[in-house]
Amino acid sequence: MKRHVALASVTIAAWLFYIGVLTSRSRWTESNLAFDISGIADDILQDTTLFPQSEDPLKDVFNETLGFQNIFVVSLPARSDKRDSFTMQASLSNLSFTIVDGVDGRAVPSQALPYTFDQSHGAIGCWRAHLNILQQMVQRRIRSAVIFEDDADWDVALKYQMTQLARGSRWLTHQPENVTPHSPYGDNWDILWIGHCSTGPDETDNRRWVIPHDPTVVPPDKRWEWEKPDMSPWEDGPDGDNHTRLVYVPDWGSCTAAYAISLSGAKKVLYRQSMLPFNEPVDNGMGSMCREKTFNFSCISVFPTIVGTSTPAGNKDRVSDIHQGESEEEQYDEESHSWRLMFPVRQNIEQLLRGGTTFKSAFPDFTGEQMELSQIGSGVGHAEWLEEVVYEVTVEVDEEQDLDFLDGPQENQINGDRVEIEESSTIIAIPGLEQEAELLNDMSGSSDHELHNDKDLFTHIEKTAMAPLSESI
Structure with a gap:
């Protein structure tokens, strides 16, 4: 009898330890701070204007998974170079992630494609790789995840930016103020489109979460999206501010450098893009679901984008695994580049390795040569309603x-x-x-x-x- 009691005690203790490990990953702790340098992040987290001092999960944005249950990265096994780059960027940003193998579209049999699906091998592989993650989320009941592609890059102040996105998402999805959400981003969204190349706003929704004087906003002439919000209400006039970022309900979207998706959203996309007639690239398909409100698909986007991309030095054919080999002549870059970003991690790796707190700007004419992290992440948002x-x-x-x-x-x-x-x-x-x-x-x-x-x-x-x-x- 004593042996059974002891065994039961050990079993219970083991379960409690296991549960503690699981829950500790989704809650903020001091060891999970992004850029844990000079107490900067800790000072920000104590700011009651940004973080209510309660059980509100908004602080979870500063944990190793940005307040989501998981981070997944899509990457072809052969692209060890991209895995190296992403691993370095994530480590220096204190992010933990799981790599999911990309898919060669030529290996996907026609029997596995949805009815009417007629896309290139590259688009087929991209579609299947993303759906494999969604399938895993549904199977394992993962509540939420961020999905990055392996060429993604982001600003050194990513977690500060995501905090403002979370505040905007709650407001736009009508999160009740008297109800504590399970997610720092609220509980009523399907997709948060944080890394895109085009998302225009839903013109029937006049709400905008406005983040003025945001140093991470790229110059207007570097915003190459073909669909985007009209920024003139904030940028025009004598008091115009072209450092403004908006969070809003999108009408459509394209490109998947990064997006967050809830379990509800994963189910809707998996059903729409695999089990019904479908013929779009995976990103445009999700954009169409936003436009058509398919199964009440709830979308939130941000402009300018928060997550951009980086390209390595060398042959430009290395850049894309979807469009590989499409260029008729070889072209080379002497150095790496980051796109749609102001203070990209990829271009500040050496400074981060030295433990620095000041980072160089991709557009020094717009912001100055360098800026302190506390200033880079200083943008704070508020609600606005556009009047016609x-x-x-x-x-x-x-x-x-x-x-x-x-x-x-x-x-x-x-x-x-x-x-x-x-x-x-x-x-x-x-x-x-x-x-x-x-x-x-x-x-x-x-x-x-x-x-x-x-x-x-x-x-x-x-x-x-x-x-x-x-x-x-």
Whole structure:
């Protein structure tokens, strides 16, 4: 009997130790601080304006998995060079991760593809590698994970940036303030698109989490995304700030340098992209799910992106495993580069290895040559609601002029803007009219209704609303 009791005690102790190991990974501890240097991160974590002093999990953003249950990295087994780079970057950022082998699309049999799927071998391999991770999440009931591709790079202040993303995600997903979420990012999201090459906002949602004066924002002329938010409400005017970052609900997305996905999101993507007719690259497919709200797919994105990419020195054919060999001539880079980032880890490895706290900027003309970590991560966000920018145009015409096309009310679509035509001949356009006469000519649809741009035609153009409404949260 005593032997059984002792054995039971040992078993219980072992289980308690195992549970303690599991739970310790998802909670913040001092040993998990990013860049544990000079107490900077610890000082930030004690700032009650950023981190409520309670059981709120927001501090978990500073643990080894950014507050998610796991970090996965997609990497082809043959690309040991990319694994070396990612391992160094993650170690210097105090991140722990699991590598998941990439897939050679040529090895995926046609029987394993969804109905109608017709993509290149590179796109097939990328699709299957990401779905393998989602399959693992569903099988193991992993609550949330960040998925990086092995060429991802990020700023030295990543965990500070992710803290602001978490605050914005909670607000955008209507996380109740009186309910403590399980995740620092709230409990009502499917995907957080933190590393992309294009995500435009959902124009039906006028909410923006605005992070002004953020030193990690790249210059406007280095933002090469083809779909992105209109930044003019924050960047234009005498008090404009082109160091502004937005968190918002996206209409679409492309590229998967990094994204976080919840268990709910993993189930939805796995079902939509594997078990139903499907014919898009994996990233565009998730973008379509955001646009179509497939199975109430809940998406959050950020612009400019938080996670970028890096490319090694040498033959440019080394850069992409999806588009490998597509270039007809060999091209070389003498040194490595990081893209869409201001203070990239990849370009600051030597400084990090020395234990430095000051890091060099990729765009010194925009920020100065170097900056302290505490300043790099100093951006703090707040909530804003965009008010529609409305121009009112009053038209005076001669009695002989034929304006039957203005009879209304009716609606026209001009250059992607919604235009309402009222019986009073007053035209309301959103977001605005730059070429009033040309616009009216387009609306008429006929040269018989041509209107000339003379000073008597337009009596006034009044901008009736222009500034976003804001509230500190």
